[in-house]
Amino acid sequence: MAFQPPGPVETRSQPEPLTGAQKAALLVLLLEEPEAAAMLARLTPEEVDAIGEAMLSVAEANPATVDRLLDEVLALAADTVALAEVPASVRAMLEGALGQDRAVGVIERLGDRVRTPAFERLLWLEPYAIASLLETEHPQAQALVLAHLPADRAARVLARLPAATQADLVRRVATLGPVLPAAIDALDRGLAERMSATPPRPPVTDLGGMGRAADLINLAGLDEAEALAALADADPAAAEILSERLFTFADLAKLDDRALQAVVRSLEADLLIPAMRAADEPLRRRILSAMPARAAQALEDEIDARGPVRIEDAQAAQKAVAAAARRLAAEGVISLPGRGPAYV
Numbered sequence: 001m002a003f004q005p006p007g008p009v010e011t012r013s014q015p016e017p018l019t020g021a022q023k024a025a026l027l028v029l030l031l032e033e034p035e036a037a038a039m040l041a042r043l044t045p046e047e048v049d050a051i052g053e054a055m056l057s058v059a060e061a062n063p064a065t066v067d068r069l070l071d072e073v074l075a076l077a078a079d080t081v082a083l084a085e086v087p088a089s090v091r092a093m094l095e096g097a098l099g100q101d102r103a104v105g106v107i108e109r110l111g112d113r114v115r116t117p118a119f120e121r122l123l124w125l126e127p128y129a130i131a132s133l134l135e136t137e138h139p140q141a142q143a144l145v146l147a148h149l150p151a152d153r154a155a156r157v158l159a160r161l162p163a164a165t166q167a168d169l170v171r172r173v174a175t176l177g178p179v180l181p182a183a184i185d186a187l188d189r190g191l192a193e194r195m196s197a198t199p200p201r202p203p204v205t206d207l208g209g210m211g212r213a214a215d216l217i218n219l220a221g222l223d224e225a226e227a228l229a230a231l232a233d234a235d236p237a238a239a240e241i242l243s244e245r246l247f248t249f250a251d252l253a254k255l256d257d258r259a260l261q262a263v264v265r266s267l268e269a270d271l272l273i274p275a276m277r278a279a280d281e282p283l284r285r286r287i288l289s290a291m292p293a294r295a296a297q298a299l300e301d302e303i304d305a306r307g308p309v310r311i312e313d314a315q316a317a318q319k320a321v322a323a324a325a326r327r328l329a330a331e332g333v334i335s336l337p338g339r340g341p342a343y344v
Contacts, residue, residue: 025054144179250283271321
């Protein structure tokens with residue numbers, strides 16, 4: 001039988017389903033750069049973030065998907081009349097017809113519908129950058145900005161401001177009365193000028209490595225005092241932050257029962273006695289509960305018999321106990337809080 005060539009192969013692709021963000025992302029990728037930039041400039045920071053993430057999933061869309069999107073855009077465009085940015089146009093016309101002074105009253109009566117949102121530029125900044133920008137402002141100005149930001153972003157900014165001022169700022173926001181638009185505009189312009197003149201400093205904690213550095217010290221059984229001293233020579237602020245991330249004697253309370261039992265079994269009484277002397281009562285009870293009843297009673301009797309110990313000795317013993325826990329974690333015997341499953 002003579003060879004018969006295969007028939008034509010169907011190569012037409014099928015359109016893929018897209019989310020709203022993916023449709024917008026694909027449209028941006030299809031536009032020329034100036035048109036794409038103009039489109040993105042009209043969006044909120046959250047919308048830009050969503051479209052930026054969606055771009056990664058539609059960069060290789062098939063032709064059928066592109067055709068269907070363009071058909072959808074054309075259908076929408078046929079039923080839409082664009083009148084530019086209505087609030088800005090209305091405001092400009094009122095000021096042109098009445099003069100800026102006379103237009104103010106009309107604009108105020110129209111309210112937020114024709115007023116540019118206050119502190120809109122700040123929505124493009126990360127919370128740490130906003131906090132950095134507000135650091136030198138009067139607390140009332142800080143409260144005014146917090147009152148205008150979306151609640152979740154305002155909360156994250158507040159958390160970045162000095163802890164000693166946070167309660168007062170919440171009080172100021174709660175009691176904030178009417179504020180003249182001129183005062184808001186002046187503060188908005190001042191912050192914008194400072195943003196342009198001095199970029200906000202990045203936070204120490206966001207430079208990366210704090211969590212990893214703490215894990216290295218915790219899990220490798222390193223001497224935390226030596227590690228912190230070395231870091232403090234280069235960056236005291238970073239050393240202070242890192243010290244808060246390390247596993248300490250107080251963190252024994254966060255261990256599960258089996259891990260705590262493993263730690264207690266690895267310790268000598270001469271180390272436990274001074275360490276527990278300075279422990280708070282709940283932690284002391286928890287450690288004793290990890291021991292056999294007879295051993296726990298014997299340890300309590302020994303603590304009472306030895307009497308007071310120097311605070312320096314108690315603190316040194318607690319550091320040694322924490323170091324022992326870190327060594328067990330490094331060996332895979334236990335896991336420290338939040339660092340994966342235990343191996344017992």
